[in-house]
Amino acid sequence: MARTALTRDEVLETAAALVRQHGPAALTMRKLAAELGTAVTSIYWHVGNRESLLDALVERTVADLGAIRPRGATPAERIASVARALRRDLRAHPHLVAMVHERGLTERMFLPAQRVLVHEVHAAGLRGARAAGVVRAIQFHVVGHVLVERNRERSPAQSPAEEDLWAVETADRDPALARALARPVDTERLFATTVRALVTGLLETAD
Amino acid sequence: MARTALTRDEVLETAAALVRQHGPAALTMRKLAAELGTAVTSIYWHVGNRESLLDALVERTVADLGAIRPRGATPAERIASVARALRRDLRAHPHLVAMVHERGLTERMFLPAQRVLVHEVHAAGLRGARAAGVVRAIQFHVVGHVLVERNRERSPAQSPAEEDLWAVETADRDPALARALARPVDTERLFATTVRALVTGLLETAD
DNA sequence: ACCTGAACACCGTTCAAGT
């Protein structure tokens, strides 16, 4: 009834808040309308439909991702630092990765980082297709890792009794390994070492 | 009406067929019932609800994944071959990865491969936490890569005009790189080189 | 130009009633 005029921006803002708090699945047109205090159908006038609404949300968040400054002395270290910064940015928007992923906007999301990466890969002495390969490898690795990682956090109880199996089979031969595999994964650390290994391998391997 | 008795197995089989053809989203209880020629509610008696149905489907497919035999002369090559085999198996069930992922069953899915990997990492001379780290790194990398890759196939038109941007900015400095980044990704090749680089890096980097 | 309610075609799930 007594409402100020609804704007597209207000719709996006409220929708973003809902996604932030409860994830994309919880964003229904009806709940959004209730939150806004309008009729469901009003939303359609401003954003078209649910799909374009989500598109706009993703667009917005991607545009807000800050620039990335590489740190470190060697090219390898600088490349790895870009990967780590990228992961940090993505994790700051917990629902973004999955949404970008579903919408096929991975490339777009990567553009700023890509530019930086190209610069560093050049500094490492690579050119042309080799350089492109390294950039792509980092891209895939970061997104892939964040996807896997995010998912583990959502479903904390990983498959029942992994420990049990390992306890029996490996404990006597390599108990330290059995114990390590039974522990929850320290993804922060895993990412750091994996990226370092990957970058090292990529820079030295002939293509 | 004139139907043979409905069995849990028949429900799973038909559901699996629907998922295979149209993906998990297309598996609705009502469509499934229509396909089976029963009332929607009959399905509930056999499988509980949609969620447990999907769980059972995943369970089933994971159990069917074949054993993995490493190939190659060096440990590094054998580890990489396991990663490639794993990727191949996952790609043979296009909807499996996402479903496993959503259900938090990644560990379970990885158990058979994990055993093989541990063996090979041992052969490479690593023990304890170091060895575990390498196994985990491979796990994350393979699942992550397949997730990213699968998704690109689903939404083929990646963000508009990536080429344009690169064409302008980099073309003069490194035209070969600009061209390479504009081309669609050869994921098969990317995976092979990335895994090789990662394994190389992991085996030689001190932890 | 913007907003509305009614209506349509879908969902998953529960439940009392049948055999």
Added chain:
DNA sequence: ACCTGAACACCGTTCAAGT
């Protein structure tokens, strides 16, 4: 033990009608 239809509480979306 197994199957059923009716009913409930949800969805996204369209559309004619309002101002």
